[in-house]
Amino acid sequence: MSILSDAGPAGPAPVDAVAAPARAGAVRRLLRNPVAVVALVWLVAVAVLALLAPLLTSQSPTASKITEALAPMGGDHPLGTDGVGRDVWAQLLYGARTSLIGSLIVVAVSLLLGLPAGVLAGYRRGRFDAVASWVANLLMALPAIIVLLVVLAQFGRSTALAMAVFGVIIAPGVFRLVRSSVIAVREELYVDAARVAGLSDARIMRRHVLPVVVPPTVIQVSQLLGIAIVIQAGLEFLGLGSANQASWGGMLSDAFQNIYAQPRLLLWPALAIVLTVTAFSLLGNALRDALGVSGRVPRVRRRQRTDAPPVVAAGGEVPAAPDVPDALLVLDGLRVAYPTPEGTEREVVHGVSLTVRRGEVLGLVGESGSGKSQTAFAVLGLLPPQARTSAARMTFDGTDLRGLSPAAMNRLRGRRIGYIPQEPMSNLDPSFTIGSQLTEPMRHHLGLSKDEARTRALQLLDRVGIPDPARVFASYPHQVSGGMAQRVLIAGAVSCDPDLLIADEPTTALDVTVQAEVLDLVRELQAERQMGVVLVTHDFGVVADVCDTVAVMRDGRIVESAPAERLFADPQHEYTRMLLGSTLEDTPARGALAGAGLHPEEIAPAPLTSGGPR
Amino acid sequence: MLLFLLRRLGAGVALVWVIATLTFFLTSLTGSDPARRILGPTAGLDQVAAKSAELGLDRPVLERYWDWLTGALRGDLGTSWFTNEQIGGLIGDALPVSLSLVVAATVLTAAVSIVLGVVAAVRGGWLDGLLQGISTVAFAVPNFLVGLVLSLVFAVELGLFPALGYTAFTDDPGAWLASITLPAIALAIGAIATVATQTRGSMIDVLQQDYVRTLRSRGLPTRSVLLKHALRNAAPASLTVLSLQFIALISGAVVIEKVFGLNGLGERATSAAGQGDVPLVLGIVVVAVVVVVLVNLLVDVVLGWLNPKVRIA
Numbered sequence: 001m002s003i004l005s006d007a008g009p010a011g012p013a014p015v016d017a018v019a020a021p022a023r024a025g026a027v028r029r030l031l032r033n034p035v036a037v038v039a040l041v042w043l044v045a046v047a048v049l050a051l052l053a054p055l056l057t058s059q060s061p062t063a064s065k066i067t068e069a070l071a072p073m074g075g076d077h078p079l080g081t082d083g084v085g086r087d088v089w090a091q092l093l094y095g096a097r098t099s100l101i102g103s104l105i106v107v108a109v110s111l112l113l114g115l116p117a118g119v120l121a122g123y124r125r126g127r128f129d130a131v132a133s134w135v136a137n138l139l140m141a142l143p144a145i146i147v148l149l150v151v152l153a154q155f156g157r158s159t160a161l162a163m164a165v166f167g168v169i170i171a172p173g174v175f176r177l178v179r180s181s182v183i184a185v186r187e188e189l190y191v192d193a194a195r196v197a198g199l200s201d202a203r204i205m206r207r208h209v210l211p212v213v214v215p216p217t218v219i220q221v222s223q224l225l226g227i228a229i230v231i232q233a234g235l236e237f238l239g240l241g242s243a244n245q246a247s248w249g250g251m252l253s254d255a256f257q258n259i260y261a262q263p264r265l266l267l268w269p270a271l272a273i274v275l276t277v278t279a280f281s282l283l284g285n286a287l288r289d290a291l292g293v294s295g296r297v298p299r300v301r302r303r304q305r306t307d308a309p310p311v312v313a314a315g316g317e318v319p320a321a322p323d324v325p326d327a328l329l330v331l332d333g334l335r336v337a338y339p340t341p342e343g344t345e346r347e348v349v350h351g352v353s354l355t356v357r358r359g360e361v362l363g364l365v366g367e368s369g370s371g372k373s374q375t376a377f378a379v380l381g382l383l384p385p386q387a388r389t390s391a392a393r394m395t396f397d398g399t400d401l402r403g404l405s406p407a408a409m410n411r412l413r414g415r416r417i418g419y420i421p422q423e424p425m426s427n428l429d430p431s432f433t434i435g436s437q438l439t440e441p442m443r444h445h446l447g448l449s450k451d452e453a454r455t456r457a458l459q460l461l462d463r464v465g466i467p468d469p470a471r472v473f474a475s476y477p478h479q480v481s482g483g484m485a486q487r488v489l490i491a492g493a494v495s496c497d498p499d500l501l502i503a504d505e506p507t508t509a510l511d512v513t514v515q516a517e518v519l520d521l522v523r524e525l526q527a528e529r530q531m532g533v534v535l536v537t538h539d540f541g542v543v544a545d546v547c548d549t550v551a552v553m554r555d556g557r558i559v560e561s562a563p564a565e566r567l568f569a570d571p572q573h574e575y576t577r578m579l580l581g582s583t584l585e586d587t588p589a590r591g592a593l594a595g596a597g598l599h600p601e602e603i604a605p606a607p608l609t610s611g612g613p614r
Numbered sequence: 615m616l617l618f619l620l621r622r623l624g625a626g627v628a629l630v631w632v633i634a635t636l637t638f639f640l641t642s643l644t645g646s647d648p649a650r651r652i653l654g655p656t657a658g659l660d661q662v663a664a665k666s667a668e669l670g671l672d673r674p675v676l677e678r679y680w681d682w683l684t685g686a687l688r689g690d691l692g693t694s695w696f697t698n699e700q701i702g703g704l705i706g707d708a709l710p711v712s713l714s715l716v717v718a719a720t721v722l723t724a725a726v727s728i729v730l731g732v733v734a735a736v737r738g739g740w741l742d743g744l745l746q747g748i749s750t751v752a753f754a755v756p757n758f759l760v761g762l763v764l765s766l767v768f769a770v771e772l773g774l775f776p777a778l779g780y781t782a783f784t785d786d787p788g789a790w791l792a793s794i795t796l797p798a799i800a801l802a803i804g805a806i807a808t809v810a811t812q813t814r815g816s817m818i819d820v821l822q823q824d825y826v827r828t829l830r831s832r833g834l835p836t837r838s839v840l841l842k843h844a845l846r847n848a849a850p851a852s853l854t855v856l857s858l859q860f861i862a863l864i865s866g867a868v869v870i871e872k873v874f875g876l877n878g879l880g881e882r883a884t885s886a887a888g889q890g891d892v893p894l895v896l897g898i899v900v901v902a903v904v905v906v907v908l909v910n911l912l913v914d915v916v917l918g919w920l921n922p923k924v925r926i927a
Contacts, residue, residue, distance in 0.1 A: 141906050144865045150637060150887070152887050226754060237758055238884050239888070252758070256873070277756075281750055382831060412833070413831055421827070421828050430921075444838075478922070
């Protein structure tokens with residue numbers, strides 16, 4: 001990449017510097033892909049054979065000699081002759097010409113129409129966009145072959161004409177792709193910046209828009225070439241190709257006539273079509289990989305996200321968590337690692353140990369990337385399937401969570417361990433009503449009838465402070481506010497009376513005014529039901545509001561763990577002091593906000609405001 | 615939702631009208647003299663003129679268009695130039711054959727694509743790789759070639775299915791099923807490759823959504839998370855692709871009908887196009903577009919049912 005970057009135009013805009021070497025590197029990446037090389041070799045071979053057809057056979061592909069019909073392979077006819085005595089090898093060579101020329105016509109016409117129209121529609125929008133999009137939709141509603149039949153009925157059999165018309169029919173595909181790419185880049189800030197800087201439209205187009213449009217279009221062209229060959233073969237098979245022109249589809253048609261007498265005739269044109277189209281299609285895929293165009297979903301390596309892999313037992317030297325008699329959750333030496341593309345493993349949680357007692361609220365505090373959410377999800381068994389998890393001890397209410405079967409884990413999740421997510425709106429299934437999402441777990445875990453579950457869900461909604469439970473019960477997630485949705489999720493988390501609640505930054509995504517209310521709600525429910533709580537947060541204000549004990553995490557390790565009051569009064573670790581310091585600077589109003597809550601006895605405002613012990 | 619459907623219905627009617635009009639003028643204003651084409655090069659000038667008058671081609675084109683349009687609105691698509699049969703009757707005979715084939719292929723595509731797409735998305739590993747490999751090849755093999763091979767193996771060699779011909783459902787449901795099984799499979803292969811790939815992609819997308827993790831955190835059975843919640847959310851994208859594939863299936867059916875000797879719309883269209891029977895071609899275009907519009911309307915209804923944001927807005 002660095003060697004080739006000089007090849008790019010030395011423009012001031014960042015996109016020039018990025019796009020040009022990316023494309024130059026793409027050719028090398030493409031040639032390093034064996035599939036792409038094989039596909040390219042095949043396509044070049046077909047093109048060369050088509051070009052050199054007159055040199056490779058002396059036979060005419062169209063001269064029929066009825067006396068030599070269905071001749072075997074060998075002699076004057078290396079691949080034999082067809083039903084009317086035409087030489088198969090010659091037909092194959094000249095047919096390649098027909099196929100390649102036809103597909104080039106399709107691509108030329110569709111690019112000629114789709115590319116400028118797409119760029120213009122995406123860049124200018126407005127009326128032209130509206131009209132062009134309407135025409136594109138109209139063309140896409142037409143079955144291609146029917147249109148081709150109309151044209152051929154009107155103008156007589158001509159493969160070239162048919163392919164040109166097919167180019168028009170398929171142009172909306174190019175148009176839509178180009179248009180959406182242009183719209184995407186137009187929204188980007190740097191195009192605005194370029195316009196403000198006074199660059200002309202033509203310059204913006206060349207510098208910023210085309211580099212974005214070209215890669216996806218190149219990929220699409222590769223696929224269009226393949227589709228064109230298939231459609232053309234179909235028309236020829238129907239007997240609607242140009243008369244007196246050898247073609248692969250025509251050969252198939254003849255083979256079809258003689259399918260009982262000589263099924264072998266089917267083989268050669270079929271192979272030619274399938275291999276050529278596959279080559280175009282594989283080349284398209286390889287181009288996509290080489291150009292790094294998104295849109296293709298990554299290959300799924302292993303079993304996907306149905307169940308997290310079981311936690312394995314780990315020995316070794318780990319700091320043992322103290323044995324607590326009424327411990328609800330005990331973690332000892334929890335490690336979470338992910339495989340890297342290089343084949344090694346990267347550990348993100350390095351031996352975390354913690355204990356949560358019944359009725360205790362543990363604050364798991366740290367900056368983003370400190371491994372606190374990974375720790376929480378490890379307990380829930382909801383880490384991505386690639387995650388490798390191990391622990392010396394991992395028990396919930398005496399049950400070993402390590403190696404627990406997915407079914408057994410499912411009996412704990414939701415029933416005895418509740419979970420409150422961070423982002424309320426993305427954590428409700430948009431396709432189902434809030435009521436159905438609340439009742440499904442209760443009916444599953446508690447065996448409630450539909451009516452019982454409904455009654456209970458309405459009570460829960462009322463309990464979490466939703467003014468009109470019946471309306472919210474019947475609503476879809478997009479019909480309620482974020483604060484409301486978070487209350488719904490909290491209701492869902494406690495619906496089956498869990499013993500342990502895991503809350504992953506439950507207030508981060510909410511308005512400041514709603515944050516305090518939601519936090520109070522969690523605290524009330526916790527006190528009411530004597531739940532143990534793991535509260536994941538980066539906010540010491542939240543910790544001060546609700547937590548009994550605090551564990552401070554950094555880089556996948558717990559650096560300090562202490563009762564909340566002691567931690568605020570006398571932080572031992574330098575990192576804790578630093579975090580506390582930054583909290584003081586960032587949120588001066590937090591103490592006042594916390595003071596408005598319902599549990600003044602739980603708040604430790606003194607250390608936050610004065611820094612002194614209470 | 616009702617307003618939305620009425621708007622879509624209006625757009626559909628407009629589409630049919632635009633296509634019919636464009637096709638009418640394309641076929642009326644261009645090309646060689648139809649009367650001459652029907653009678654052949656040896657016919658005398660007066661014969662050609664008489665034929666033109668008989669077909670009404672000597673009248674102004676706008677007048678002919680108006681007659682045709684008002685006739686079409688009453689359900690009268692005119693008569694064939696070659697056989698003098700009613701176009702409505704010709705199409706009416708052929709439509710059930712083509713619809714049986716296309717609908718069977720669509721149902722097959724939907725069913726197989728959902729299973730393959732979900733399994734590939736959830737299982738991953740070699741199964742996913744296999745599906746992607748098969749998709750690439752299935753995409754590349756023309757469906758009539760699949761038809762030829764299926765016919766050769768299962769009809770000619772093994773004799774499990776009829777190689778040629780169609781039996782009406784009303785005559786013998788069993789024979790009807792046998793007569794469209796191979797054509798429908800051949801027709802569906804390419805569509806399955808496309809729709810299954812889409813289903814796999816949207817399933818993978820949905821499974822990475824936060825709400826799926828939250829549903830799992832509620833301890834719901836994997837079956838419910840995957841098949842009730844994830845599939846429901848993945849369905850709209852797949853259905854949209856399926857509706858586009860439906861149009862491609864109509865195209866494909868034209869060729870498949872020839873392979874299996876089914877006297878459907880495609881067969882009619884091919885011979886009409888070969889002869890230059892303009893009224894018949896025009897009628898077939900209108901019927902095909904009407905079918906597409908109706909299916910798109912049905913898809914809109916289902917999408918609205920699947921997506922509460924559309925339904926309630």
